[in-house]
Amino acid sequence: MGPQRIVCLTEEPTETLYLLGEQDRIVGISGFTVRPPQARKEKPKVSAFTSAKIGEILKLKPDFVIGFSDIQAEIAAELIKHGVEVWISNHRSVAGIVDYVRRLGALVGAGERAAALAGELERNLDAARERAARLPRRPKVYFEEWDSPQITGIAWVSELVGIAGGDDVFPEHAAMPLARDRILADPLEVVRRAPELILGSWCGKKFRPEQVAARAGWSEVPAVRDGELHEVKSPIILQPGPAALTAGVDELSRIIAGWAQRRAG
Template identity: 30%
Template sequence: MELPTIPSHPLNVTDQMGRRVAVPFPPRRIVSLVPSQTELLFDLGLGEKVVGVTKFCIHPTEARTQATVIGGTKNFDFEKIAALKPDLIIGNKEENYQAGIEQLAAEYPVWLSDISNLPEALDMIRRVGFIVGAKEKAAALAADIEASFADLALPAASTAAPESVAYFIWRKPYMVATTGTFIDDMLRRAGFANAFAGLSRYPEISADQLVAANPQCIFLSSEPYPFAAKHMAEFQALCPAAKIEIVDGELFSWYGSRLRKSAAYFSQLR
């Protein structure tokens, strides 16, 4: 028996890019183009309404079996998306590509996030909760995350300078996360100083630049490059005095509900 259609009402909102978007409220067929925002939607209880996700949406485990995989974050399958008849698409300025977003926005309501720090992530969580009809749950989630980071703050009595860290996201070529990135904000909140703070975003660096920076710590992220223990000796040879660690990239770069786990994880890295 087919359930009766419940009418939706247009909700005019502004996304984090300052774009005005008319979203049916409540949305019933959501395509998520960003892994961390997919996980957020499921944690807000919207899993049954998520009809499309990317191949990188690995959390929760059922996301890619319950919903249709519509390609990657930077190469959408437009035919698959059209077949899903979405009434809301949620993306991100950095993780998605402008041409693809513009093509989708010509046909569907597309809400974009733009996140480079914790306050913007919390704002995204609250705004997404509002547009999908889970305002209270999203507000509670954001408050919990905010409180966990407040508890993470360094004790006021501490006078020690923060350890310098080089955070690697790629190998061949070497690439690091620096000023202006969400990862950089997470490093600062975790009590570290970015060894490449004078550079911008995700620059390529040479082995000589790493040696000259002489970081006290080198973090090798588990994503997007799959750094593993076998890579540690390569960096230890360049910086013999540095502490080398493989770190959970999701807890440094996923800006949705996974942030609930980040502060506790960061406290163990000090």
């Protein structure tokens, strides 16, 4: 049977449970949830990412709350003090996302469906790798997930860039799980690493290529010179759930293939 009244503090458990057909167990979601769209219409919104309406959550009488990472530690602690069972996942890699789907499925008694979903995700990644293998060149890619301060991409994003056919210019930053450890101390380091493609996904706000291009010294960056600055919507890439391994990697593949085609021309 598993838990019957689940509150999801982030989007990825909501998306996963809907994909597994277990959405009726969800009694509350994050206000940042956009996938699937019907979740916003059907479920009460009781949390942001770093804050939550503890009283509203308790009124829902959850028997299980799912969150993500150390950033939600205080929310989890407060709920635990009220006797609520909480699972905080902390996966930050592509393999971790696939395993997360399997584990969540097992927790709600949908292990077989979760295994099938995980298999679909892995096949989509394999298809992206095959497309990338046919590219004539791999671009050097700078992925920016926030603009002020400038923060580089987290591990699963860096991995997906690689799967889609690009090479992250800050792989050492991607290994850092916390955003504060991925802040660029010197923005001119981007100039020195000379990315040919800049991808922006400013969590929760629109990416502004013109602002990036206007940064002091950045006119020398190949991606800026060639106008290769592109947005990847944050809901499909910055959530460590199924979206990143489907819509997210597909969008990366599209952008990188377009870059390769333009270079070939």
